[in-house]
Amino acid sequence: MHDVIGIGLGPFNLGLAALLDPVDDVDDVFLEARDAIMWHPGMLLPDSRLQTPFMSDLVTMADPTSRHSFLQHLKETGRLYPFYIRESFYPLRREFDAYCRWVSERLESVRLSRRVTSVTFDENQRAYVVRASTPDGEETYAARSLVVGTGTPPHVPDSCGGLPAELHNSTYLQRRAALLDCRRVVVVGSGQSAAEIFRDLLAADDGREREVIWLTRSPRFFPLEYTKLTLEMTSPEYVDHLHALPPERRESLITSQAQLYKGISGDLVDEIYDALYAAGVEGPPNTRLFTNTVVTGSVQEPDGTYRLTVRHADTGEERDLETDGLVLATGYRHEVPAFLAPVADRIRWDGRGRFDVTRDYRVDVDGPPIWVQNAELHTHGFAAPDLGMAAYRNSFIVRGITGREVYPIETRIAHQEFGLPEVAPLRRKVSA
Numbered sequence: 001m002h003d004v005i006g007i008g009l010g011p012f013n014l015g016l017a018a019l020l021d022p023v024d025d026v027d028d029v030f031l032e033a034r035d036a037i038m039w040h041p042g043m044l045l046p047d048s049r050l051q052t053p054f055m056s057d058l059v060t061m062a063d064p065t066s067r068h069s070f071l072q073h074l075k076e077t078g079r080l081y082p083f084y085i086r087e088s089f090y091p092l093r094r095e096f097d098a099y100c101r102w103v104s105e106r107l108e109s110v111r112l113s114r115r116v117t118s119v120t121f122d123e124n125q126r127a128y129v130v131r132a133s134t135p136d137g138e139e140t141y142a143a144r145s146l147v148v149g150t151g152t153p154p155h156v157p158d159s160c161g162g163l164p165a166e167l168h169n170s171t172y173l174q175r176r177a178a179l180l181d182c183r184r185v186v187v188v189g190s191g192q193s194a195a196e197i198f199r200d201l202l203a204a205d206d207g208r209e210r211e212v213i214w215l216t217r218s219p220r221f222f223p224l225e226y227t228k229l230t231l232e233m234t235s236p237e238y239v240d241h242l243h244a245l246p247p248e249r250r251e252s253l254i255t256s257q258a259q260l261y262k263g264i265s266g267d268l269v270d271e272i273y274d275a276l277y278a279a280g281v282e283g284p285p286n287t288r289l290f291t292n293t294v295v296t297g298s299v300q301e302p303d304g305t306y307r308l309t310v311r312h313a314d315t316g317e318e319r320d321l322e323t324d325g326l327v328l329a330t331g332y333r334h335e336v337p338a339f340l341a342p343v344a345d346r347i348r349w350d351g352r353g354r355f356d357v358t359r360d361y362r363v364d365v366d367g368p369p370i371w372v373q374n375a376e377l378h379t380h381g382f383a384a385p386d387l388g389m390a391a392y393r394n395s396f397i398v399r400g401i402t403g404r405e406v407y408p409i410e411t412r413i414a415h416q417e418f419g420l421p422e423v424a425p426l427r428r429k430v431s432a
Contacts, residue, residue, distance in 0.1 A: 004401050005130050005143040006030035006109075007116050007337075009037055011387060012373035013149030014100055015058035016394045017107050018068040019407065026401055029141060030107075031132055033115035037104040039097040042170045048196050050096055051224065051265055053089035056388035057096075058103055062395045062407040068106065073099045114139065119146065120342045126368060128343070147397060148340070149373035152332035152385075160188075160298045160328055163306065169193045169329040180204055182325030183211065186308065188295055189329025190216040192224070195264040195272060197327055202275050202287065213288045213323070215310065220291055224263035232414040233260065234383040236392070241418035242381045243359050247350065254381055261382035262331075334375050346370070354378055360396050371397045 004020075006013045009032035017030045055061060057070035066072070070091065074080040079095075091099075104110050114132040122129050122142065130141045154168040166175065169189070179185050179201070187198050194214065201212045232238065242250055279285035290310075296318065297309035306326045311318045336355070340347065347370065348356035348363050355363045357376040364370040373393065376384045383389040395407040 001027075001125070001127060002029050002141060002143040003027045004029075004145045004147060005128065005141055006147040006149060007119075007130070007339075008032065008148065008150035008373075009034075009104065009110065009112075010149055010151045010373075011039065011058060011100060012390045012394070013147060014104060014110075015390050016147060016149070016373075016397060017109050018058045018066065018103050019062055019391070019394050019398055020109070020401070021068065021107055022066075023398070023402060023406055028109050028401075029111060029143075030109050031114040031116055031130070031141070032110065032112050035113050037101045037112075039100050040093070040170065041097070042172050042174060043193060043196065044094045044097055044173065045196055045200055046094070048093045049088075049090040049265075050093060050387070051090070051192065051226075052387045054083075054091050055089075056386075056390070057099065059391060061388065062391035062398075068103050070096075070099050073102050077102070116337075116339045118339050118342055121346060128368065128370075145369040145371070145401060147371045147373065148337065148375070150337050152334045152374065155331050155333040156328055157295070157330055159295045159309075160330070163298055163300055163326070163328070167326050167328045169197060169327050172197055172327060175327075176200075179325045179327070180206060180208065180210070182323075183209070184213065184323045185210060185325035185327065186213045186215060186306075186321065186323040187327045187329060188215045188308075189327075189331070190218040190222065191262050191329065191331065192264050192268070193331075194327075194329035195221070195268050197329060199268065199272050199275060202272070202279065202285070209286070210325075211286045211288070213290070213321070215290050215293045215295065217294045217313065218291060219313075221269060221289075222259045222263040223266040223269050225260050226266070229416060230260060232416055233257075233381070234386050234389050235414040236410055237412055237414045238418050239380050239383055240359070243379055247378075250378065250381075254378065257382055261385065334377070343370075350378070360400060361393055362400070369400055371400065 003026050006016060006028065009030055013030055014037065017028065020026050020028050054070050059066040059068050071080065074083050114134055116130055116132045118131045120129045125142065127142045127144055128146050132139050154170045156168060185201055187194050198212065198214045242253065276285055276287065292313040294311050294313060295308050296311050299307050301307060305322060305324045308321045309318060310321055346365055348365055350356045355372055355375050357363055357372060357379040361371045361376065362369055363372055374385050395409045398406050399409065
């Protein structure tokens, strides 16, 4: 009987495992379906960087002294001084991926190659029973609480639903060589991944002629808003404010905040422009960039090429676009894991069939606890997928597991206020 079972080992649950590592009175185990820890392996382009500073590692914002910090990883791998001399707060994605693997290999609680197939509830023991398939058969675990961190699977819009799943950008590196051999590559998407792929294809100076087209439904190539007062909207105070709002108002706010977490880093936008400018010295670059353009339909032809029907949002015009190379950088969406079906009656749901997540990240009706990781965008806002707020959320979960505040939880860090508080009356001058 474990105290807690974590299901899934992306950065969020891996961070929880690392923070629980020194807590001697907690018996925890974390189950991961894959054979190794990999963080978006299809997008580990050589020069791609995190959009958050190195302090948004697995543990630092909860415990700066942890032996599982990114700086400790650099020290032990002989890269601390090169990182210091580089003078950039933003690690490469490849080294963050290596760091996550380094942490996982140091944790006794991690169990790889365990694909969870079902979660049931044992009323007599008041415990969750987790069954997982392994290369050798099936294993059964029991715990007094669960943390579900299964991540967000690739999302393909309905207009492209009939196309092969591997066209999603999550497999880009595996397909890159074949894409470079195409006469035309169309990249569909509005965010960081689409921009990184467009830049990569633009920079591929291999002597082959190819046209690269970038379609975005956004009215412009939105830069990620990363100003300091905007960043305070990932603060505990803003999460408190947003969570307390009526669901309809939350939905409206979160929809309007897309560029706060879905945009393109400003540096990358400028790098793309500079690359286009340099490519144009000897004539117009063989690229096309379309804004306000929505893919309304798609089909794969018998010869393996693709035909997209695209509509311009301003003019309403529709046209067909043929291509032999296609990348759908259309993001990720949370899905409720099928293995939770047997305990669905023990989980809080909202009117749209999503988790109804409490302020302290629980979804169980009345216990034992079930916490979720990065499944609360609709209740907690864009702090949910933010790496920098993961240790904050995990501090809540550790407190819930242990019954004490192992890692101090900040309650007020912002200079601004998000509600309408009482303001003291102005003091009147007293005349002489």
